[in-house]
Amino acid sequence: MVEQFSGLSAALSSGNFSTCFVDTTVLFSATYPLDSFNEECEKSFNNLADKQVKILTNVNVRAEFLENHRRVLIAECLIDLLEDEESGLDGILLEKLKAHRTSYRRKTKEEKSAKMDLNQIKIFRRLLSAYDSDRGNGWEIFCNKYLVGRLTPIWSAAEQIHEINFISVRSNDENEFLNSTPKWEGAVSLMGRYGLASSDAMILNMFLCSNIPVLLTADLEMAEVADKESKGSKRIFVPDSAITVTQ
């Protein structure tokens, strides 16, 4: 049974757990102040700290984490560009930026994901690339001025501030957290049997091959598959509101 974050503290006390796996959704929520699960993740992370439980994750989570932050940061940076340079902009770029700002404000007001659609990013890349200067095209300069300084420090800050530990798999390496070596076939099987995305399947496959007893995720689909596949041997927690929203 998938459990709620509100039951995490009691579960950690009774279970005598020392490690916990966090997936991308939870790590992103804990590091993006506008995310709808941010406060629930804050309480859970404090529960983990109180009970001296260590956080573990893997490289797939790191890659997804950075991709999620890239998509929210580009959305925010484009609004900054509009507000900084509105008088110098014109034509379709100005129209698109204004439409983006309206849509972004509506999404954040409704507490929906502010992650930017990949096609929209491509449109802005094309529009800004039409501007040229000695230092590069408009898109490169936009990235250089707004994005790089914001995106680059995010992972190292998250790793340092949340004291994140990594499980890595190298051939012939024994890993104290793994009961078996995660195999590509295991991930593909999860993709095929449950229709999971490849990155989610790789993350879940590693968790299932590990001896880590607890998973925190804000993705209900991931939670349900993890619960089913672990056959009661692991405890799976999601934010209370993730369950309430879908009911």
Add this chain to the structure above:
Amino acid sequence: MSAPLKQIKKGSVAKFREFYNKVVRKPLSPEDREELRDVFRKKNQSEQTETNKPKKIAKSDQDMGLT
């Protein structure tokens, strides 16, 4: 022998929020804004120059004595 695991501390999410507001939400410096403005100014100027250029006269129009 593997390194001991790091331990998350209470208040880490609040601490990250502070980092986010300080580093990620940091506005551009005046120098960066000026440089950015330059890029868009140049584009607008070059478009303006294009608009002010006399239009090329189509050869066929000239031939027909329309200008």
